[in-house]
Amino acid sequence: MKLWSFHGGIALPGHKQESTGNPLRTAPLPRHLILPLSQHLGVPAEPLVSVGDKVLKGEMIARPGGFVSAPLHASSSGTVIAIEERPVPHPSGLSAPCIIIETDGEERWTTLQQQSDYRQLEPATIREQIRQAGIVGLGGAGFPSYIKLNPGKTVRTLILNGAECEPYITCDDILMRERAEEVLQGLLIIRHAVQALHCIVAIEENKPEAFHSMQHALQHFSEGANAIEIVSIPARYPAGGEKQLIKVLTGQEVPSGGLPIQLGVVCHNVATAAAVFRAVRYGEPLLSRIVTVTGSAIAEPCNLEALTGTPVMELLATCGTDFNVLEEVIMGGPMMGIVLADHEVPLVKTGNCLLTVRRGEMEQHPTVMPCIRCGKCADACPVSLLPQQLYWHARAKEFDKIQEQNLFDCIECGCCAYVCPSNIPLVQYYRFAKSEIREQQEQKRKADLARRRHEQREQRLAREKAERAARHARKKPGITDEKKKAAIQAALERAKASKSKQGAPTDDV
Amino acid sequence: MFKKALSSPHIHCPDFSTRGLMFQVILALLPAAAAYAWLFGWGVVINMLLAIFVALGSEAVMLSLRGRPLQPSIGDGSAILTAMLLAFALPPLAPWWLTTIGVAFAIVVAKQLYGGLGFNPFNPAMIGYVVLLVSFPRELTLWSLPASLSTQTLDLSATLSYVFSGTLPPGLTIDALTSATPLDVMKTQLRLGHATGEIMAAHPVFGLVGGKGWIWVNLLLLAGGVWLIYRRVISWHIPAALLGSLFTVSLLFYALDPQHAPSPLFHLFSGAAILGAFFIATDPVTAATSNIGRIWYGAGIGLLIFVIRSWGGFPDGVAFSVLLMNMAAPTIDHYTRPRVFGHGGKDG
Structure with a gap:
């Protein structure tokens, strides 16, 4: 094939x-x-x-x-x-x-x-x-x-x-x-x-x-x-x-x-x-x-068939982990796995590997040098991104430029950071930029929503006010002072008339 | 090797470090530097050592003025490399103040004032060289003769005394020790209307293809450069494009008029073409960064070298060409981004 x-x-x-x-x-x-x-x-x-x-x-x-x-x-x-x-x-x-x-x-x-x-x-x-x-x-x-x-x-x-x-x-x-x-x-x-x-x-x-x-x-x-x-x-x-x-x-x-x-x-x-x-x-x-x-802290590295939910600690113990020299446990592989903050966490459905790192096997304070744009990261990138440029924009928080460089095509495989001669934790910068951008987009979405709601409310209030005014106007069509006076006069006269006819039944009452 | 990290990856390739890359470039320069010293005398050694001393000193002063720790910057090898490259470009009998001014300007202004390693837009060694070239043009034309041509040579103490106090042993003049470079001779003689063959036959500085003596330095620089490519310290794109474009364009003119255009091989093996192609233009900080971009960048330098050598005011054009293309690098980068996986193209 x-x-x-x-x-x-x-x-x-x-x-x-x-x-x-x-x-x-x-x-x-x-x-x-x-x-x-x-x-x-x-x-x-x-x-x-x-x-x-x-x-x-x-x-x-x-x-x-x-x-x-x-x-x-x-x-x-x-x-x-x-x-x-x-x-x-x-x-x-x-x-x-x-x-x-x-x-x-x-x-x-x-x-x-x-x-x-x-x-x-x-x-x-x-x-x-x-x-x-x-x-x-x-x-x-x-x-x-x-x-x-x-x-x-x-x-x-x-x-x-x-x-x-x-x-x-x-x-x-x-x-x-x-x-x-x-x-x-x-x-x-x-x-x-x-x-x-x-x-x-x-x-x-x-x-x-x-x-x-x-x-x-x-x-x-x-x-x-x-x-x-x-x-x-x-x-x-x-x-x-x-x-x-x-x-x-x-x-x-x-x-x-x-x-x-x-x-x-x-x-x-x-x-x-x-x-x-x-x-x-x-x-x-x-x-x-x-x-x-x-990993190097395990006496008998092997594969275990384990129930999901089993505490990681017990799996490590089963394989003879020397807890005295255990520095860290990574769930997943060394390129994309996560360091377990707590060994009481359970094995989950996606947990394919527990990789132990022995004390002394891990560089504690890796020296980070400036990026010299050597381009080894770009040669290693399986997505053909330019990690050195992404890094530059992420550092400067130029989030529009970093998206122009297709940040979101990054699969976070870690190849760039692995080969970087300056030891720059490149993927961390990309994760940071991605989360910042997502956060901004979320903020923008919320702000848009709030603005739309506000605008709709304003419109509704304006509409209601207009409708109220219209209704008001319809109820009393053509009321003027002349007519008001005439109406009051008429009422007074009716009152006088009824007074004069007091005691006698009237037709209209 | 595992390394402490907030997030993946948790391992790091042990084969490359920025410091290691710098020292490999320095190592690749050493055979040529040794040959240069062997052929052109003690002045080369004094220049190199003085340049390195001034570079490290300037770096240390600037780092402390900027409130930065000396380590790891001072030990990263980049200042030493800048110093060596600049010393390569200086005449072997350059006076001490010339070297000092050039190197100090390179480190203080062209490198540290921009933020140090990785942040300088221009190649520091070339900035230092150009500052000297425009400020002290006469001093830069006084090149020692290769040992094979010179009847007089200076021993170590005489060289030291000349470099630091400007005094020569009695009965010797600087004109007896120095001459114009092959590129310089070629340029002035061509302007006077002589044919290339005639010029090369008449002047003893010329060897079979380039200058006598120079050819060995250039061949060793070539070997060092190829070794760097083999070691994957540099990629082949810039040197190949630079030398390729210089070769092609000079071949074109040579083919049209071999009497008045020097041969492509003369261009490649004279002056700083090889040094520039493998050691200067490949400075990753100031070059274009994608592989396609590097080809354009290298080709541009090659073309500019030819233009400056043929029609410009200076005999060689490597430094100006590199600086001009340094300026163009961000634009080149902008237009030569590789096609990202899953974006268009025939497969997308």
Whole structure:
């Protein structure tokens, strides 16, 4: 298959073999599960349970809060002991509402609806099952998957993303090695749901075992195998970025601000496909995921299959973390992950990796030098931006100029900051500029709204005043002083007349 | 290497640092500097050391006046590089005050007053050189003869004494030690109506393609420049465009009238074309920043060098060409922004 390339990108040391040396393990059942209501992009879920409720494993405990939202299920059986704010894995380090379940250790399942042949199901039914199963993109973004399964357009190519281009992360690698068949079954279900003509599974070339395992599984497929192609792509970060991957596989660029479906492409992560398979075949909602626990503070780096809601601390302990030397834990990879402010945060649906950094392994006060416009950032940028110019404008808070330089096409992959010889935290500047611009736009929107309201109110008041005046004028047409006097005179005369006729009945009274 | 950061990325490429880039450029200059000193005498060494001393001193004074910490700025290598480039452009027997004024102006005015490294719109070394060129034109034309041509040479103490006090050993005059540069000779002789072949045969400063001795310095500068490209310290765009445009336009005139236009190779290997292409025009702070922009920027410098050499008032035009294109760099940047992913184009 012909492959294309994207501009820029960087070759990174993989650090994959540390965690692929050990087989996939199952993390022990934690005593408490902390389940944030927002583990996806979009509106948070709304709780369906209250404190004290007994819940079964797989039972829905929070329903979607809107269209772009996902439900939440109890990862194990037990009792809801609290619904409160807890620290969650988020760059802000802030807390967010969570449902806390005390597990009973029995792992009692709710009733699940199994389906042996997905082809019996309508695509709409499959989508609804996937929505009900709370499946979100497991590659990291956490976009509710069912939305991407309703393209409303012919899907020429369905891409399964197994690139896993960030260093250290191997959860998709291990998944493809150990559960290739589930991934491919999931792919066929998604293919059925979106009625895709052609399917590609893309795997970076640094994962030959996963590639062969997938090839092997495909050979034993009786149906649908001819529509699936498993492709090895060059290992160049960020080849696993959705738009970059589509470019590599199809040569086409997703338009700025657009979606892959505009090119007739739908892209899902391999782990999402496996979750789709389990949801449709066995009726299992998304309760667990594979997470890579690695880095230099870990005695036995490995991949764990862990329930969502398991505290990160327990996962680290399971893998033999030396807490005495532990400096930091990054959730996600070193290029795009977030530093966990609190190790009590739970594993969430999008948590693909826990990367530990040992004390002394981290430069504490990196020296930042001035930008010399060497352009290494521009050479590395996979979107062909000019990061040095963006930096300049962000520093000067020239937000109109920075948008002219297409700031909002930046995918925050970190390539520019990685190569910067002056060690400038470039992405931080872009995040700052983006949030400032969003804030300004929001302010402007509010101000516009307030102005419109004010104007409408003024108009309404003016209109009402005019109407009142008009009504007033209509009620007493042509009243003049002459007529008033005449009316008063007439009244007086009537009074006199009635006085003179006092005692005698009159005609008119 | 992990680094403490507020947000991702959490790792940083260990291969490049701004300081490392500067010192690699300095390293690439050293063989040519050594050859220059070997061929043209101790004056080169004295110039270089004096320039570096003045540069670091001016940098330190300005940083403290601006209330900035000395480190890491003073150690970033940029002042040393500016000093070396300017020393390359000065005559080997330049008096001490000439070097001092040029370097001090470069660092104090052209660099620090604009805000220091990264904020200067003009190449500091070239500003320093041009200040000297317009203020002290005579001193800048007194170039030492290459050792192979000179009957008289100065030893270290005699050179020191000349540079710092202007006195020469008895019986020696400065005219015996210096001559006009090959570009200078070519220009004046061409104006007098001589043909190029005739000029080159008549004057001993000319070698096979360029000036005698100069050719070795230029070849070593070329080697250093290619090494910098290989090391990815600089990109190929500016040198290739600069030398390419100088070569092309001089070839055009040479083809039309070889008697009155010097050959393209003469242009490339005389004066500061190679130094300018690899070491001066490639100063990223003052150059165009996108790769397409760099090509326009380099080509513009090459063209201007030819124009100034052929019709201008100075024998060489690298410094003016670089400064003129420095001025044009923001405009070039504005019009040569690369097509951003997903914006138009044939794939969009």
